[in-house]
Structures are given as C-alpha cells and as structure tokens.
Amino acid sequence: MADTIVYRAQKIITMDPNRPDATHVMVREGRILAVGGDEVADLWGGAPVDDRYADKVLMPGLIEAHAHVSAGGVWRYIYCGHYTRTDPQGRPWPGVTEVEALVARLREAAKDLPAGVPVIGWGFDPARLSGALDRQVLDRVADDRPVVVLHSNFHLMNTNTAALAAVGMDKGSNIPGVMRGADGKPSGELQEFAAMGPVMDHVGLTFATLGDASGLRAYGAVARNCGVTTVADLLSDLDTDEVAMLRRVTAEDDFPVRYVPMMNAMRDAPGREAERARDLRALSTDRLRLGGAKLFTDGAIQGWTAQLNAPGYYTGTDHGLWNMEVADFRHAVATLHAAGVKVHVHTNGDAASELAIEAFAEAHLKTADADHRHVLEHVQLADRAQFLRMRKLGLCVNVFANHLYYFGDTHWGRTLGPDRAARMDACRDAAEVYAGDFAIHSDAPVTPMSPLFTAWCAVNRRTEGGRVLGDSQQIPVATALRCITMGAAHVLKLDHEVGSIATGKRADFCVLDADPLQADPAHLHEVPVAGTVMGGRHFDI
Secondary structure, eight states, X not given: OOSEEEEEEEEEEOOOTTSSEEEEEEEETTEEEEEESGGGGGGGGOOOEEOTTTTSEEEEOEEEOSOOTHHHHGGGSXXXXXXXXXXXXXXXXXXXXXXXXXXXXXXXXXXTSOTTOOEEEEEEOXXXXXXXXXXXXXXXXXXXXXXXXXXXXXXXXXXXXXHHHHTTOSSOOOSTXXXXXXXXXXXXXXXXXXXXXXXXXXXXXXXXXHTSHHHHHHHHHHHHHTTEEEEEEEEEOOOHHHHHHHHHHHTSTTOOSEEEEEEEOSSSOHHHHHHHHHHHHTTOOSSBOOOOEEEEOOOOGGGTOSOOOTTOOSSSOOXXXXXXXXXXXXXXXXXXXXXXXXXXXEEOSHHHHHHHHHHHHHHHXXXXXXXXXXXXXXXXXXXXXXXXXXXXXXXXXXXOTHHHHHHHHHIIIIXXXXXXXXTSSOHHHHHHHHTTOOEEOXXXXXXXXXXXXXXXXXXXOBOTTSOBOOGGGOOOHHHHHHHTTHHHHHHTTOTTTSSSOOTTSBOOEEEESSOTTTSOGGGGGGSOEEEEEETTEEEEO
C-alpha cells in the first residue's frame, strides 16, 4: 500500500454531519487525511486513486459495543439452539427443536470425545424446545461424565447427575439458583453465576478458556464477517497472562479488529479492582483498549431471573436474583467512579435499572465527573422517565435490540405480557432522550453478531414469529445506522477516533454491496457486507 492513497467508492456514508455523503477518501498510514469528491486526489500534494471499491458503498467500520469473546470460543462446543447459526468459518449449523434430536446431537458429539471429557452444549432456549431438559434426560446422553448445556442467555444451564455429583450438588445445595424438581432433588437446572460457577469451573468452561488465543482469533473472524472493525468484550478477567496474550494476538497483521475488553470488577475488593483497571489502561495499544470495568445487577428476563418492578412476571415463577449483593454493588459503583474508572453495568429488568441509577446518583454526590460515560447495558425494561434520569447523570445506554427478534414472542406471551413487551428495548425513547448518542447490540453469542441485523431489529421490531412488537418504539434507518457507528463509538468513549469517516480519524471502513439508506427498511439486514478496512488494511470476507 502506498503511503498516501485515495479510495473511490460509489458512495461513502460518512456519519459526519459536516459532510454526510462523499465519493473519495484519502488515507495515509491508517488515518484519514481528507473526505469529499474527486478533488480529494489533488489534496496533500496529490495521491493515486484506488478503484477497488468503485462499485461499493463505504460506511464507517461497524462497532459492536456489547458482545463477548466467547462468541468465538464457544464454537469448540456443541450448538444446541433452535435456529441455524453460522460459525466463524462460515459453516451453518442447523437448529434443533425436539428433545430427542438434541439428545441425539449431544450423544453423537460425545462419541468423538475421550473418556471422561465433559459434553458441553450451548445456545439452548427452553421456550423453543418441545419437552423438558432435566438431569434425567441429560443422563441419557452420558452417565459417566458431566453433561452441561448452557442456555442461550448464558445465565442458566442444565446438567446431568454426574455434573451435579462432581461438585457436591446432586443431593442438594443452599446456593441460590440450584433448582429442585417435583421429587425435591436438584433438577439439573442452575440459575445465575453463583449456582453455575462450580460446574463451569469443574468442566473448564471459564471466561479464560473461551477467550484464549484461538477463541480471540475466532472472535475477530466473527466480527470481520459482519463488517465490524471495533468490537467489545463485556466481561473478561484480564489477568496478567491473558493481557499478554491479548497484546500479542491483537498485534498480529491479520487480526482484523480493534478490541475493547471490559475487566471483571467483581473478583476483589472495589479499591483493588479500581487500581487494577487504572494499571490496565496504561497497557492499551492501537488495537487493544483497556481500562473499562464491568459490574452485574440482575439476571435474564427470559430465565425469570431479572429483577422486575411491579407487576412482575406475566406468567411463571419469579426467580429474580441479584448477581451482586445490593450493598456491594453500590460500594463498587462509588469506588470505581471515584477512581475515574469507566463502568459498564448489566441491567435487564427495570428494577435493576433503578438500582443502577440510584447508585450512580449517590456516587455523583461524592465525586463529580463531567464525562465519565458509564454505561447501563441492555436496559430492556427502562422507561422514558428512567432514560431521562440516566441522561441527566451522564449515563450512556446500550439497548439490546436483537432481543426483540429472538425472544420477543416469549416476552409477549410468557414473561412480560403484551403491553410491556411492546415497549421493551425502547429505542425510540432512547433516541429522543439521547439525540442519537446511544448504542444497540447483539450480546453475541446470546444472539448472532451482525450490526446491520441489529439495526433491522430496532427499525422493524419484528419477532421471530412475525409479530411487530410495538411500532411506537421503531426508529428510522438513519438513526439505527448511527447507533452501530457513532453512537456505539460514543458509548465506548472512542468517538474521537472511530465511528465516522472524517479527517483525522482512523481509516476503519465497512464495505457494502448496496446502500443501506436506499434499501427497503424491511430488508435492511439483507444488505451484503463485502469486506472491511481497519487502519487502512483490507480484509475480505
């Protein structure tokens, strides 16, 4: 690549209000020098024109501001979802909707495993499977080794008897989230991290293993394949050896994304976690951004473990759990905020959003910070009044738009009821309150990563069953595209570097075969991604 080069495109969607459209962009050493028409080739002493994108549409490299590196590593295990998904190499894996088919898939996979090696599946959604998946069913897969099936929300799992016995839970446990069957014994369903943790550790299903070098490279491929050039990982331990690996892998010439992992700030005292986050910040590189922290409040709505305000769950039993004790959460928020650490908080239910708002309000009274950009993640049941209070506190929001398609029917009929389901993941409210400075996300591997699909979800709010889940909360295509570019960059506090195609910013582009602004909004997710450019380097799909 020449030191300075001009790329000509059919159209460039810049996301820069000073010049929304262009046809040429000049790049030198990974930075944008100029954007405009054909006159750009004569600026800065002139430069040759590269026509490789002459029939393509360029937009800023897409940004996935809430996903998990396990979206790469999880493919070493057995997919157990009900719909077809595509692995990092582009291979489709069909879904299963019957218990017997799932048992058969797990059994077949077990044949290829050495004796004693656990059988691990993921992506399971009980609302989409005919029949129960209790420990007796999973004992039919294997009774001589642990069998573990993670739910698609990654907040629940089902296990066989051997897995429970391996951690001393087969007779019972006083850990919250260890569910019991009609016989009074553990059913094999474990809800949330306190209950799941012992089994996950025993079978080696840890954040570190899912995010090892192989998993990270696969995660980069997942992101590249859908036009992403900046991708976050919203929970990572970031121990010394892991950080060394991250610095090494992200520096590889063929690693295609900027990587933004958030440190798990729930393992030690908040003061020590704050110090660790500050130390990590100093280890950041061009392609690896460290220093952010992650906290949890509640669980998952579709698992009945999220914390809901009245009237609670529409059907089923309320198993709402706090993944951190409330007092500990408040203390962690105050300590991290006072130390200047950017905090991202998991909040699904409206009661969880309320707790987070209150905790940050208290922290602000003690320590002022004009541009902290702490983020409430998911905010699935936050209402307009809560969004307004968040905005006044300087809190950012990242809305789980994909949830509308993949779980909307479950919320309509089972967890929330029609009226609350119709206003959940309230992108219109967020857009009006935040003037577009918010993000939408996939939470991959909970749902597949694809920002254009995420944008389609926010625009159309159509469920898997075809229902429109509240047209009053639909947003225009242009707003949705901002959410996956400048809005996501704002939430990650990287909007000075990425998110738009503008002079001085990183040369990160998403290459499309068609103009998403001209596409039928109902087919926005079908606009093909042809490749990416990250820091001036080209990546084909």
